[in-house]
Amino acid sequence: QVQLVESGGGLVQAGGSLRLSCAASGRTFGSYAMAWFRQAPGKEREFVAAVSGGAPVTFYADSVKGRFSISSDKAKKVVYLQMNSLKPEDTAVYYCAGDPTGSYYLRSSYNYWGQGTQVTVSS
Numbered sequence: 001q002v003q004l005v006e007s008g009g010g011l012v013q014a015g016g017s018l019r020l021s022c023a024a025s026g027r028t029f030g031s032y033a034m035a036w037f038r039q040a041p042g043k044e045r046e047f048v049a050a051v052s053g054g055a056p057v058t059f060y061a062d063s064v065k066g067r068f069s070i071s072s073d074k075a076k077k078v079v080y081l082q083m084n085s086l087k088p089e090d091t092a093v094y095y096c097a098g099d100p101t102g103s104y105y106l107r108s109s110y111n112y113w114g115q116g117t118q119v120t121v122s123s
Contacts, residue, residue, distance in 0.1 A: 001027065002025070002026040002032075002111070003024070003025045003026050003112075004024055004097070004112055004114035005022070005096075005115070006094065009118045010118075011120045012119075013121070019080055020080065020096075021080055031053050033050055033051065034070075035050035035104055036095065038090075038092035038095065040089075040092040045107050047106070048060070048094070049064065049069075049081060050104040050105075052104075056072060064083075064090075067083065067084050067085045067086075087121060092119060095113055095115075097112065098111070
């Protein structure tokens with residue numbers, strides 16, 4: 001079992017930055033991939049970024065490439081999402097997910113989810 005708890009969301013002006021954190025407990029952290037998804041009102045939950053287990057390799061949605069950065073701290077068992085140059089269209093509830101059994105990009109691949117943290121970007 002894996003438990004995930006997100007934090008760090010909030011209200012920020014366009015062009016600003018936020019850093020989200022996802023604290024993991026349970027199974028050996030670092031042995032499985034971790035990801036961030038987001039869901040805006042009235043829209044499907046979509047992939048944002050992922051970092052593989054073991055030697056970390058990162059993956060990003062085209063909409064956030066060059067602005068967002070995912071990283072993991074195995075000692076602290078935390079995954080971060082650094083979000084820079086935020087835009088109003090980044091407004092969503094951001095979810096941490098772990099231990100995918102298939103494609104990192106698919107919501108259905110993930111076995112574990114956090115409760116979500118709200119990010120609101122004002123124009």
